[in-house]
Amino acid sequence: MTDGRRAHDIRRLVRPHLLELPGYEPVEPVDVVAQRLGIPEDRIVKLDGNENPYGPSPKVAAALGAFGSYHLYPDPAQRRLRRAVGQYVGADPEQIVLGSGSDEMLDLAAQLFLSPGDTMVNAPPTFGMYDFLGAVYNARVVQAPRREDFGLDLPALEAVLRSGARLLYLAAPNNPTGNPLPREQLERLLRYDTAVVLDEAYAEFDGESAVDLVAQHDNLIVVRTFSKWAGLAGMRAGYAVLPPPLVDIVWKVKIPYNLSVASEQAILASLDDRETLKEHVRLITEERVRLSARLAQLPWLRPYPSTANFILCEVRGVPAVHVRDQLRKRGIMIRYFDTPSLRNCVRISIGKPEHSERLTDALREIGAGVAG
Template sequence: MDINSLVQPHLARIKTYTPVDPPEILAKRAGIPEDQVIKLNGNENQYGPSPKAVAAIANAALHVYPDPAQRSIRSALAEYTGLGVEHIVAGAGSDELIDLLFRLFVSIGDTVIDSDPTFGMYDFGARLAGANIALVPRDDRFDVDIVGVVSAAREHDAKLVFIASPNNPTGNLTPENDVRELLSAGLIVVVDEAYYEFCGVTMAGLVPEFENLVVLRTMSKWAGLAGLRIGYGLMSPTLAQRIMDIKSPYNVNIAAEAALVASLGDTEELLGRVQKIVVERDRVMELLEATSGVIPWPSSGNFILCRFDSGRTGEIYDGLAARGIFVRRFSTERLHDTFRISIGSPPQNDALIATMRSLLEGGS
């Protein structure tokens, strides 16, 4: 029997997502101890989680299933976001909510719009769902081509569009007027605000007004909980109920639940760290601007996209990796001469810049 022949055809031939490896694997690759790895490839938070979250996890009742109705999570998030609990659903990372939105709205053969370049999970989710992808490239400034998206949606009868704002990996925001235009065109618009706390710009205020708007957020970035996998969505009560109905009952584990509630009780500390990361991002931006051969793209997130005009992107990337500094490269044609750096601690960023400069000058 060929077991492969029994797999759904669109999944058997899937082009999979390229994830980032954990520090121990990166350390082996560079041949250095793990504590010397400078991991700037996952937009993680170098400050780690709130100490209150760590204490809450230590006290969590790990032998008990978590609350399938997510009561304590939703009520803590209601206080944090200002929206009622009926608007809120949590997932095992916002990645899970992306997947659930595909399950809810997309059938095999449907078309999904992708505003390239953007976060790769939308394209991956569409492929998992067996959907076709209509690529509507962002413009020269990486802004979403709103007219193009609406016309592609009409042409292909597409209903779902994801807008990351700030966009990963380009760092730019999508203005509210553009989001309103997409909403008015009748599309289900998912505004992915994974980096909201780094810029303070949100479409959450539009959620009570538009049934076709979903705002996604995560605890991975600002709250330093990427390893726990917890994110949430803000949407109309009808849609929130639909997602509650189809999610697996215990999708958010009890440690993540405890950590989210504790983190939302420690926002002053966590948002203070976010501010430090923003200040550091601006410092790194200035250093990059002063480095010849690199063109950094202004960012509202905790990362910066760098373009190299020398055709030496691969060489610089490899040179950094050989010295234990890991950044994120992309396989798409449009980003082939770029990589994205996540903002690390000041010494990590200084090491990155110094190594980059030496590699660009042809040193070793």
């Protein structure tokens, strides 16, 4: 026993691998960026978080305003929500579990399957959360990089699956590359004795889903979210469709009141106003075509095809970070990547037509500077 607060080296008690954790790099909020740049908040064009520029259904604010039970805990069994979501995705409500964003569902999967030292497979370039969770749970993360066209390297993945990997995360469409996952490839990977978490965060933008396959494959979990298509990123609302043998375990592991009543209300109101939200998705996918064509006109940018709400572009002849910084000075936020699996690229979330206008004007200016 020791006296005094400073006598304890509390860090010595922390699980050692956490001390070395690289951490996750989240995007900065608008007010922070606006203040740093000295630009009014409403002049910031935020195209770095794959958020929905049209926001949520107006029914969400109405439901939140009218709700009278904020002082009570939510239903721990999520009954109404599971019924509504089950009906939306065409799955048995018994197989649905909701959480604070699909991130929580991805974390739940890691809790279920990853003990320290277990093998997790990852197919980069992909969503950074998968590597992050592998590191948090002290898994042995084996990388099976994608091919040049960002399709999966199936032989490489299958070799790792055969070697006894416990968990594979796959995003469809993939972030940040925007390409879909052919169904037959998923089915091929499901033959192995590995839990596959299919992350369908952007599924509503390409209309494809593998939720129906959960009925046939006990090693498939499909994770989805209200952040993107329903404009509820700030509310934190996601869910998973589970194979029956996992249902009781998940309910024992999950934090009981993980979803706020505000998220509950927002989800129910969104599912009640699908027409409006579908229209938002239509506007975004229409803008994706227009913006992609405009980006392709710039000789130093090469946009990749996308079925999601963002476009990845290879940058030629200039560092991608320079493009990000130059846009940032003009109040336009995008992401850049320069990693072994993704060289010199920027990712641009689809905004409204006026956002595309400001972006492409700025890119032309930056391009002229580069040429000069």
